Amino acid sequence: MSETILSVEDLHVWFDLPRGGVLHAVQGVSLSVDRGERFGLVGESGCGKTTTILAMMGLLPPNATVSGRVLLEGEDVLAEGERSARPHRWVDISMIFQGAMNALNPVQTVGAQILEPMELHGYATGVDARERAGTLLELVGIGRDRLDRFPHEFSGGMRQRAAIAMALACEPKVILADEPTTALDVMVQAQILGLLERLSEELGLTVILVTHDLPLVAHVCHRAAVMYGGILAEVGPMDALYHDPRHPYTRMLFSAVPDPTGESEVISIPGAPPRLDRPIPGCPFEPRCDRAFEPCSSVRPRQISLTDGREASCHLNDPALTEAS
Amino acid sequence: MNTTGDARILEVDDLVVRYPVARGLVGTLARRPKQQVHAVEGVSFTLRRGEMLALVGESGCGKTTTAQAVLRLVDADAGTITLQGQDISKTPRGQLRGLRRRVQIIYQDPYESLDPRFTVRRTVEEPMKIHKIGGDESERRERVAAALARVGLEPPDLFLERYPHELSGGQRQRVVVAASLVLEPELLVADEPVSMLDVSVRAGVLELFDALRRSGLAILMITHDLSTAAHYADRIAVMYLGRIVEEGPAKEVVNDPQHPYTKALMSVIPDADPRKRRTAQILSGETPNPVTVPPGCRFHPRCPLVASGRALEVGMEERCRGEDLGLAEVLPGHFAACHLAAPAQVSGA
Numbered sequence: 001m002s003e004t005i006l007s008v009e010d011l012h013v014w015f016d017l018p019r020g021g022v023l024h025a026v027q028g029v030s031l032s033v034d035r036g037e038r039f040g041l042v043g044e045s046g047c048g049k050t051t052t053i054l055a056m057m058g059l060l061p062p063n064a065t066v067s068g069r070v071l072l073e074g075e076d077v078l079a080e081g082e083r084s085a086r087p088h089r090w091v092d093i094s095m096i097f098q099g100a101m102n103a104l105n106p107v108q109t110v111g112a113q114i115l116e117p118m119e120l121h122g123y124a125t126g127v128d129a130r131e132r133a134g135t136l137l138e139l140v141g142i143g144r145d146r147l148d149r150f151p152h153e154f155s156g157g158m159r160q161r162a163a164i165a166m167a168l169a170c171e172p173k174v175i176l177a178d179e180p181t182t183a184l185d186v187m188v189q190a191q192i193l194g195l196l197e198r199l200s201e202e203l204g205l206t207v208i209l210v211t212h213d214l215p216l217v218a219h220v221c222h223r224a225a226v227m228y229g230g231i232l233a234e235v236g237p238m239d240a241l242y243h244d245p246r247h248p249y250t251r252m253l254f255s256a257v258p259d260p261t262g263e264s265e266v267i268s269i270p271g272a273p274p275r276l277d278r279p280i281p282g283c284p285f286e287p288r289c290d291r292a293f294e295p296c297s298s299v300r301p302r303q304i305s306l307t308d309g310r311e312a313s314c315h316l317n318d319p320a321l322t323e324a325s
Numbered sequence: 326m327n328t329t330g331d332a333r334i335l336e337v338d339d340l341v342v343r344y345p346v347a348r349g350l351v352g353t354l355a356r357r358p359k360q361q362v363h364a365v366e367g368v369s370f371t372l373r374r375g376e377m378l379a380l381v382g383e384s385g386c387g388k389t390t391t392a393q394a395v396l397r398l399v400d401a402d403a404g405t406i407t408l409q410g411q412d413i414s415k416t417p418r419g420q421l422r423g424l425r426r427r428v429q430i431i432y433q434d435p436y437e438s439l440d441p442r443f444t445v446r447r448t449v450e451e452p453m454k455i456h457k458i459g460g461d462e463s464e465r466r467e468r469v470a471a472a473l474a475r476v477g478l479e480p481p482d483l484f485l486e487r488y489p490h491e492l493s494g495g496q497r498q499r500v501v502v503a504a505s506l507v508l509e510p511e512l513l514v515a516d517e518p519v520s521m522l523d524v525s526v527r528a529g530v531l532e533l534f535d536a537l538r539r540s541g542l543a544i545l546m547i548t549h550d551l552s553t554a555a556h557y558a559d560r561i562a563v564m565y566l567g568r569i570v571e572e573g574p575a576k577e578v579v580n581d582p583q584h585p586y587t588k589a590l591m592s593v594i595p596d597a598d599p600r601k602r603r604t605a606q607i608l609s610g611e612t613p614n615p616v617t618v619p620p621g622c623r624f625h626p627r628c629p630l631v632a633s634g635r636a637l638e639v640g641m642e643e644r645c646r647g648e649d650l651g652l653a654e655v656l657p658g659h660f661a662a663c664h665l666a667a668p669a670q671v672s673g674a
Contacts, residue, residue, distance in 0.1 A: 044523040044524060044525060045523055155611050156611075157611055185383035185384055185549065185611075185612075186383065186549065186551075186590060186593055186594060187383060187589070187590065187593060187607065187608050187611070188611060189593070190593035190605055190607050191607055194605070194607060212523070212524055213524075214524070214597045215552075215594070215595035215596055215597045216595055218595060218596065218597050218598065218599045219595035219596075219599070219602070220595075238599040239599050239600065242597060242598050242599055242600075243598075243600075252525070253524065253525060254597055256524055256525050256527065256528050257524060257552075257597045258528075258550075258552040258553050258555065258556040259552060259596055259597065259598070260551060260552045260555060260579060260591060260594045260596055261555065261576070261579060261580055262552070262555025262556045262575060262576045262579055262580075263576070266528045266531075266556055267528060268525060268526055268527065268528035268529035268530075268532065269525035269526070270529075272493040272495070272496075272526070273523070273525075
């Protein structure tokens with residue numbers, strides 16, 4: 001089972017800002033995802049999670065500079081820019097964009113929009129493609145008789161299902177879902193999450209779920225990475241992240257989320273996320289951290305491997321430092 | 326009975342709000358029947374001083390329309406809205422300025438509710454100028470500083486001359502709250518007040534609402550998030566298709582829901598603890614269009630009790646399908662609108 005399908009090695013992304021200056025959005029992220037796994041990428045706005053998956057797709061905007069490697073089945077997607085990314089995009093790795101349900105073309109039928117990537121990538125054409133589009137609609141829980149309908153004839157949940165069908169058009173191995181349920185009601189959210197889980201199991205699909213919503217990730221994913229200020233604070237199995245966090249941000253983020261019984265104490269994290277357009281010498285979380293000590297403001301913590309395949313970027317996990325202080 | 330002396334700030338009784346559906350030229354020429362969106366169909370609740378009531382439900386359930394009716398931003402088609410003993414549902418629009426001061430609204434998006442050209446000081450001072458209160462300039466300055474301190478923007482001097490773009494999302498929402506507090510409202514309506522904010526700062530803003538509630542304000546919170554409601558509200562009213570289907574003490578509603586809709590909603594709310602996985606009771610389809618409300622109990626076409634045959638078993642299915650119903654007390658102070666919910670035992674009987 002644990003065969004790596006996608007890995008990111010020391011990824012950095014810088015954006016040139018329109019008024020001068022540079023924003024260091026991703027500051028050295030490494031992670032690997034197994035085939036068939038449901039992996040969560042969690043963090044608050046501006047933490048670099050969406051930038052990370054756009055890099056995986058080779059879809060960063062022209063003002064971005066990238067370093068590091070994104071290996072898809074061992075092949076570096078970033079090596080030669082568009083030339084190395086294009087053959088994989090939508091075919092091996094595809095994406096459900098944030099707000100995808102509102103991004104469908106209103107003057108094209110849903111079927112035509114599912115057909116398009118198939119024909120564009122020479123995956124299927126004509127009757128075959130149409131047949132497959134119908135099968136895809138059924139797979140996401142919509143009758144194939146709806147192929148010739150327009151997006152406005154669909155409810156929000158159905159449009160989101162159609163967007164998932166589009167992402168699945170060329171049978172990708174990895175699907176990146178960026179906040180796939182943000183605009184949806186809880187009941188429809190549950191339906192869509194159930195669909196993603198079912199697809200990952202039936203098709204052996206690898207799903208990377210990007211969201212700010214911790215309970216969502218806890219519900220759907222096997223493992224998750226918690227991002228903060230452009231770095232990866234912690235990676236590990238969901239259960240370990242919740243019950244035995246190794247980075248104070250992970251612990252404090254979980255404490256800031258109300259539970260459905262209304263019983264637990266909810267504590268907000270004081271302060272605000274760091275600005276990434278100026279250099280941060282130490283740990284980006286240090287100003288808000290309740291466990292910060294001497295090296296935290298000046299020394300950038302490395303992403304250290306712990307037991308059980310866990311990793312964390314926090315000096316507290318470094319015995320040499322904690323014993324000395 | 327003199328209602329001005331007791332703690333009741335707001336009483337909504339049998340509120341009905343309907344919107345006409347545009348037929349378009351073709352529809353009008355073809356004489357298609359006029360249709361209406363039944364946005365709110367007979368909603369009643371009471372809100373007391375120092376109490377927070379959460380109106381919870383999915384989009385289209387009527388929770389925002391209810392709030393807008395309370396604010397008189399939409400007109401009620403029937404029912405009364407009583408603010409401190411005075412029915413405001415029919416007050417002419419021209420005479421609403423007093424109401425506008427006493428009832429304040431906090432919107433979802435603090436990025437859009439603030440004028441980017443106004444400093445914090447001007448944003449918070451402006452409402453006092455509009456309502457011609459707050460005394461002279463130096464008194465107003467003091468009030469602005471006091472309001473900023475009250476919402477946790479301390480020391481106020483640090484924030485007075487800042488512009489919205491220099492503030493974080495949480496700070497912006499605090500400025501919005503400060504700008505309503507200077508008018509000394511009796512009722513605060515908060516429409517999804519934290520859903521645009523980052524998870525780590527949400528709790529801080531909600532704590533602020535909690536502190537305001539404890540200081541005596543009545544707060545009507547509109548939210549889709551039952552977990553937030555469970556933590557901060559005193560009571561929760563769950564809405565479905567224009568009706569309140571369950572209302573009761575907040576923690577009791579989430580931990581011991583009485584209406585099958587609330588039960589289903591609770592079952593699909595994910596918990597951050599992966600060990601606490603519930604069996605999700607996923608309702609099929611989506612909430613029906615409020616233009617064509619189903620007959621009988623409006624929830625019956627999606628109700629698991631009807632689908633599973635449970636309603637038939639207890640001889641209720643016919644009533645579920647044919648008989649509309651209102652809220653009944655099923656536990657002390659806890660109401661549900663379900664033919665199958667057991668009525669509360671009358672004490673002493």
